[in-house]
Amino acid sequence: MIHIKSSEEIVLMRHSCLLVGEAHAAAAKEMKPGMSTMQVNNIVETFIQDHGGIPSFKNYNGFPFATCISMNDAVVHGFPGNTELKDGDVISLDIGVYKNGFHGDSAYTYAIGEVNEETKKLLRITKEALYLGIQKARSGNRIGDIASAIQEYAEKQHGYGVVRELVGHGLGKHLHEDPQVPNYGKRGQGPKLKPGMVLAIEPMINLGKKDVDFLNDGWTVLTRDRKLSAHFEHDVLITKADPDILSSFAPIEQAERNNPNLSWCHN
Numbered sequence: 001m002i003h004i005k006s007s008e009e010i011v012l013m014r015h016s017c018l019l020v021g022e023a024h025a026a027a028a029k030e031m032k033p034g035m036s037t038m039q040v041n042n043i044v045e046t047f048i049q050d051h052g053g054i055p056s057f058k059n060y061n062g063f064p065f066a067t068c069i070s071m072n073d074a075v076v077h078g079f080p081g082n083t084e085l086k087d088g089d090v091i092s093l094d095i096g097v098y099k100n101g102f103h104g105d106s107a108y109t110y111a112i113g114e115v116n117e118e119t120k121k122l123l124r125i126t127k128e129a130l131y132l133g134i135q136k137a138r139s140g141n142r143i144g145d146i147a148s149a150i151q152e153y154a155e156k157q158h159g160y161g162v163v164r165e166l167v168g169h170g171l172g173k174h175l176h177e178d179p180q181v182p183n184y185g186k187r188g189q190g191p192k193l194k195p196g197m198v199l200a201i202e203p204m205i206n207l208g209k210k211d212v213d214f215l216n217d218g219w220t221v222l223t224r225d226r227k228l229s230a231h232f233e234h235d236v237l238i239t240k241a242d243p244d245i246l247s248s249f250a251p252i253e254q255a256e257r258n259n260p261n262l263s264w265c266h267n
Contacts, residue, residue, distance in 0.1 A: 002170060002178045004196035009102065010237060010246070013172065013198065016053070017104035017235045017246035019097045023047045024108050027067075027093060028255035031262060033086050033113055040093070041067040041080035048097055056096025056103050056175050063219060068094035068107075070220070075163055075204050075212055075229040076107075077219040087113030090123070092231040096175060103175045105200045106247040107233035110256065111263035118207070119228060120265040122160065126205040126230035127266055129154045133183070133201050137236045137243040143179055143190030146201060151184040154205045161210035163229075166221065168202045171235055193238045198246065202233030 005013065026047040027040050045066035048055050055066035063077070070078035070092045077094075085091065094107040109123050129150045136145040154160045168181030179191045183203045206212075208227035215222065223229050237244040256262050 002191065002197060003172050004194065005172060005198055006196070009172070012100040013102040013104070014246045016097050016099045016102045017106065018248055019048070019051055019053055019099060020095050020104040020106040021248040021251050022051070023095050023097065024093060024106065025251035025255040028110065028252055028262065029259060031085060031091070031110060031112065031259065033084070033261065035085050037069045037071070037080040037083050037085070037091070040069060041065050044093070044095055053097040053099040056098045056105065057094070060175060070094070070229070070231065072228055073223045073226045075206070075221040075223060076166055076231060077221055079217065079220060085112045088115055090115065090119060090228055090230065094231065094233065101173060103171055103173070104235060104247060105171055105175065105233065106235060107202055107231045108249065108252050109230040109232060111265050113261060113263065115263050115265070120263065122205065122207050122228055123230050123265040124267065125154060125158050125160065126203050127232045129203045129205065130201060130232045130234060133203065134234060134236050134243050134245065137193060137199060137201065137238060139193055139195050139238055139240055141193050142188055143181055143193070144185040145187050147182045147185030147190070148187045150203050154203065155184070161206035161208055161223070163204040163206060163210055163212055165212055166204055168200045168233070171198045171200045195238055195240050197238040199236050199238070200233055201236055202231065204229060204231045
């Protein structure tokens with residue numbers, strides 16, 4: 001069942017979505033080689049709690065941490081731990097916040113230290129694919145219009161692998177709501193978009209092929225060819241006019257630019 005949000009609910013939900021971006025920025029300000037992924041997780045969890053939120057992911061279906069931290073060939077749902085960041089790593093943080101009865105959910109992929117141009121391009125194209133998908137998130141369009149825009153740009157124009165097994169989703173009082181939002185598909189297919197729907201649109205794009213492996217921990221997903229993967233996610237409200245992005249990358253990008261231990265990979 002697809003839930004249509006009222007204007008009053010959107011006001012509350014926007015706070016949760018914006019808080020996710022601020023939690024990302026708190027981590028982005030501190031990330032550097034030698035820091036463990038558990039330290040990154042702890043920065044995020046402390047920030048969320050200090051600002052009156054609850055980490056959406058912690059204990060969700062048994063996930064034991066506040067943050068999904070996926071490095072290099074990990075697509076999504078990686079566990080934080082003792083692994084230390086090192087120069088040249090790619091790390092995606094997927095963060096959720098529950099506050100005022102609503103969830104926010106946003107992902108961003110970072111480059112630690114100096115990375116090569118191939119890596120920078122993957123991150124840039126994945127982020128651009130997200131915004132191309134968002135452009136199609138308009139009343140009267142269909143889910144397939146979002147999906148095909150992402151697929152055509154990442155896969156057909158740039159030759160990357162678009163993950164099939166994992167998709168975006170509706171968002172609201174529950175972390176995962178209908179409808180599913182794939183990153184591949186055909187224009188004009190799928191549920192019709194209506195004002196008041198909120199979608200978490202999240203391209204997961206592989207440098208190599210689309211195929212993935214699921215690890216025995218029940219969560220971590222790796223690229224089968226063990227090449228890099230990138231992941232960006234925004235929460236988007238369908239309106240009678242232009243798409244309204246409830247989450248924000250602005251504080252993340254500012255922190256990313258100001259941290260000499262992170263590479264800026266975007267136009």
